[in-house]
Amino acid sequence: MLNFLGQRILQLIPTLFFVSLLIFSLQHLLPGDPALVMAGEERDPAVIEQIRQQYKLDQPIPIQYAYWVKGVLSGDLGESLRIKVPVLQLIAQKLPVTMQVASMAIVIAFLIGIPAGIISAVKKGTAWDYGANLFALWGISTPNFWLGIMLIFLFSVELGWLPASGYVPLSENWRASLASTIMPAFVLGNAIAAILMRHTRNAMLQVLESDYVRTARAKGLSERSVILKHAMRNALTPVITLGALELGTLLSGAVLTEQIFSIPGFGKLIVDAVFNRDYAVVQGVVLTTATIYITLNLIADIAYVLVNPRLRA
Amino acid sequence: MTDAALGAIKLANADELESPARRALRRLFKRKGAVVGLVVIAVFILLAVFAPLISPYEPTATSWSLVRKPPSTLHWFGTDDLGRDILARIIYGARASLLAGAISVGIALSIGVPLGLLSGYRGGWIDALISRMTDAMLACPFLILAIALAAFLGPSLGNAMIAIGISATPIFVRLTRGQVMSVKVEDYVEAARAMGNPRWRIALFHILPNIMPALLVQATLSAAAAIIAEAALSFLGLGQQPPAPSWGSMLNAAQRFLTNAPWMAVWPGLAIFLVVLSFNLVGDGLRDALDPRER
Numbered sequence: 252m253l254n255f256l257g258q259r260i261l262q263l264i265p266t267l268f269f270v271s272l273l274i275f276s277l278q279h280l281l282p283g284d285p286a287l288v289m290a291g292e293e294r295d296p297a298v299i300e301q302i303r304q305q306y307k308l309d310q311p312i313p314i315q316y317a318y319w320v321k322g323v324l325s326g327d328l329g330e331s332l333r334i335k336v337p338v339l340q341l342i343a344q345k346l347p348v349t350m351q352v353a354s355m356a357i358v359i360a361f362l363i364g365i366p367a368g369i370i371s372a373v374k375k376g377t378a379w380d381y382g383a384n385l386f387a388l389w390g391i392s393t394p395n396f397w398l399g400i401m402l403i404f405l406f407s408v409e410l411g412w413l414p415a416s417g418y419v420p421l422s423e424n425w426r427a428s429l430a431s432t433i434m435p436a437f438v439l440g441n442a443i444a445a446i447l448m449r450h451t452r453n454a455m456l457q458v459l460e461s462d463y464v465r466t467a468r469a470k471g472l473s474e475r476s477v478i479l480k481h482a483m484r485n486a487l488t489p490v491i492t493l494g495a496l497e498l499g500t501l502l503s504g505a506v507l508t509e510q511i512f513s514i515p516g517f518g519k520l521i522v523d524a525v526f527n528r529d530y531a532v533v534q535g536v537v538l539t540t541a542t543i544y545i546t547l548n549l550i551a552d553i554a555y556v557l558v559n560p561r562l563r564a
Numbered sequence: 565m566t567d568a569a570l571g572a573i574k575l576a577n578a579d580e581l582e583s584p585a586r587r588a589l590r591r592l593f594k595r596k597g598a599v600v601g602l603v604v605i606a607v608f609i610l611l612a613v614f615a616p617l618i619s620p621y622e623p624t625a626t627s628w629s630l631v632r633k634p635p636s637t638l639h640w641f642g643t644d645d646l647g648r649d650i651l652a653r654i655i656y657g658a659r660a661s662l663l664a665g666a667i668s669v670g671i672a673l674s675i676g677v678p679l680g681l682l683s684g685y686r687g688g689w690i691d692a693l694i695s696r697m698t699d700a701m702l703a704c705p706f707l708i709l710a711i712a713l714a715a716f717l718g719p720s721l722g723n724a725m726i727a728i729g730i731s732a733t734p735i736f737v738r739l740t741r742g743q744v745m746s747v748k749v750e751d752y753v754e755a756a757r758a759m760g761n762p763r764w765r766i767a768l769f770h771i772l773p774n775i776m777p778a779l780l781v782q783a784t785l786s787a788a789a790a791i792i793a794e795a796a797l798s799f800l801g802l803g804q805q806p807p808a809p810s811w812g813s814m815l816n817a818a819q820r821f822l823t824n825a826p827w828m829a830v831w832p833g834l835a836i837f838l839v840v841l842s843f844n845l846v847g848d849g850l851r852d853a854l855d856p857r858e859r
Contacts, residue, residue, distance in 0.1 A: 274704075397815060548703075
């Protein structure tokens with residue numbers, strides 16, 4: 252296990268190096284003089300000089316990269332050009348908001364996706380199966396920003412049940428907080444529920460054909476006990492680890508969902524930064540997302556080995 | 565031997581004589597979902613190509629007397645906040661969406677497949693280098709990477725397609741590499757090598773044709789993802805620039821008028837949904853039709 256862990260962490264080093272290279276090189280995609288483009292409307296030579304200093308743009312590219320990495324490693328992701336706040340501080344402010352919506356989305360996804368996948372596999376070829384597959388197709392094909400707009404139209408404009416936009420922190424008023432986040436959480440959870448449903452269905456179908464399930468049935472166990480105690484437990488292990496990897500979908504989805512529902516989270520931060528040409532924030536958000544994704548990937552791998560005794564040797 | 569048995573032998577021979585592509589097509593056309601998907605995609609392609617002939621109005625023609633009019637016999641889908649005909653904008657908007665699907669996937673294929681072939685076939689340090697670069701790109705969620713690239717490249721439909729194409733590339737590198745790894749140990753590749761074929765020839769003429777089915781399925785599903793991504797980037801103002809029509813930017817404008825002009829949000833969303841659903845249906849159908857286990 253320690254060997255596996257060591258190998259897995261060693262593999263991360265080159266990946267993280269390339270992630271840093273990728274994110275650093277983004278600023279060199281800017282057409283023309285990066286300092287001028289970053290300054291935007293601002294033509295004050297002092298501001299342009301400050302940008303040049305901040306990004307070490309007067310130095311050769313490898314030196315610029317070395318400075319940037321040095322900053323990142325010491326927790327300095329730069330400063331927002333517009334609001335003059337350290338990028339790390341901005342991210343630390345916004346991340347908990349996204350995490351609240353994301354955790355609600357994951358709960359919704361598991362509550363819909365897993366039962367739908369199990370029913371679809373157990374009742375293969377029936378109307379239930381077709382219904383669940385249609386749901387999955389719908390979930391995968393619906394653009395989440397359209398679903399968000401349609402939910403606002405139905406539940407806020409027509410029925411007046413939920414607020415159309417805005418965010419109330421959990422600590423302030425939990426009811427209002429849930430009301431302000433339930434629609435975005437559903438929009439995010441819907442797409443992941445569809446993916447989880449497909450994974451669960453495939454895993455269950457495979458397990459239901461295995462010898463130990465046949466043995467359990469031959470012993471005369473009730474179908475309910477065979478499915479819930481024997482099949483489901485084994486089928487769900489890979490599904491749960493795969494579910495952890497859907498974080499990428501979740502964070503991608505958060506960008507548009509937070510924009511539509513005006514939720515001041517991580518996703519809205521990157522969109523606002525793009526509009527304000529606040530490139531340090533864009534880089535910081537991408538770097539944080541990639542780091543979270545890589546860490547979760549590692550945890551999922553370790554969890555998979557831990558719960559699967561055959562891989563532990 | 566009975567007649568039934570003879571019939572079975574004849575059928576088996578007929579199946580063997582059929583070319584793999586023809587067999588896949590026959591199986592694809594047996595799947596209702598895939599056929600519906602193909603028809604819908606064909607309709608949208610026709611709409612995009614013949615937009616000037618089909619569209620009832622100019623997509624950019626504004627009229628202050630027609631601002632936010634609900635659907636009627638004159639304007640089937642209603643009009644938008646500048647009095648433009650929504651149906652005309654949906655028809656012309658199909659161009660941006662389908663073009664984004666095709667070009668982005670084209671970019672991803674033309675970078676991803678050669679890199680995947682090189683990585684899987686050569687192995688060694690080249691494989692390690694390409695694989696780690698792929699891991700790094702996969703660590704950045706698809707849409708976030710596309711938004712970041714589009715933001716740095718500058719807002720335009722062309723740059724959005726490049727950004728989406730680059731963001732979709734690592735999936736093709738990984739898929740091609742995996743497929744090459746499993747195919748390169750097959751006897752026919754071994755035989756081609758024994759005959760003295762150069763490496764590039766083996767990769768291009770012996771390995772590539774055999775991994776095409778998997779690439780075709782992924783390309784179809786990636787086209788669906790690219791269309792959603794283009795709509796998302798245009799929604800954020802990073803794709804097609806106004807006044808040129810795009811389904812994503814139409815949805816953005818619609819959001820401000822949900823209370824008094826909800827039809828503005830219904831049609832572009834429905835168009836994106838239909839096209840993406842169709843690509844997904846065809847992708848799923850192709851996956852089943854090309855699966856050798858399902859003969």
